[in-house]
Amino acid sequence: MKLSILTATYNRANYLKKLYESIIDNLIDEMDIEWLIMDDGSSDNTDEIIEHLMQSAKTSSSIEHFEIKYFKQQNQGKMSAINNLIQYVTGELVMDCDSDDYFVDDSFKKIYDKKDILLSDDDLYGLIFLKNETSNKLSGNKFEKENEKTTMFDMYFKNGITGEKIIVFRTDVRKKYKHELVDNEKFITEARMYHKMDESYKVKCFNEVLIQGEYLETGYTHNIIETFKKSPKGYFEYFKEILEKDMRGVKWNKRLYALKHLILFKELCGFKHVKLDSISNQILYYVLLIPGKIKTKIAIKD
Helix, strand or coil: CCEEEEECCCHHHHHHHHHHHHHHCCCCCCCEEEEEEEEECCCCCCHHHHHHHHHHHHHHHCCCCEEEEEEECCCCHHHHHHHHHHHHHCCCCCEEECCCCCCCHHHHHHHCHHHHHCCCCCCCCEHHHHHEECCCCCCCCCCCCCCCCCCCHHHCCCCCCCCCEEEEEEEEHCCCCCCCCCCCCCCCCCCHHHHHHHHHCCCEEEEEEECCCCCCCCCCCHHHHHHHHHHHHHHHHEEEEEECCCCCCCCCCHHHHHHHHHHHHHHHHCCCCCCCHHHHHHHHHHHHHHHHHHHHHHHHHH
């Protein structure tokens, strides 16, 4: 069985070795690993570092079941890089790992032990695992129920799940989807694609950590306001799509969260009017509109 790991990287040469070493440390005989890297127009020595890692993997007699595939593109952003990588995947399972993250001990064994749950069930598109933040603190909370079919939308908007999670996808399903970018923007939340996958498939969740995060000062998460300002149209569409879903069972704070962000991105896009299908959402939108405009102006100035 083979697992494909997708990494989009941009000027992260100094972090790739740590990720490489974590892959090597997790290799098991039962699983082949291919690491597909898309260099998104880096201006540092990324190509030299990866060439060194590829040579190391090829010449080491102790490294088996592992291959690195390296690709380059002009700078288009992380989502475009992942979209362009997915066509080269040859493993039955596939997952993303950011260039500034790395795998914790026994990650591949945890995936291998649960592979049959995913590969034997045509209703599933992925298995969800936990992620640690830099301080070894769990990102968000744990799942109340494990091994139960659900969707990413229900997890976050109905069941109170918080924080970043890790998805191991069935490749045959994952290849049917892509990150939908708008008007040449470079970023959109991964959740937009997940919600599209939710319409036809489900996931199962497990309280085991696979990846340790490294949140850098130059990363998307740290600079979220700048990311929002540069990619408002995709986010506007994402939150509008959320509010067009069946809101029964959606937690009140999550509905407000979606409406507030819809107003934020409406303002960033310069749109004048927003029409929502739900009368209750439309009323709440008008109630929140003026405070939302004020907060958006403050956020942009800051």
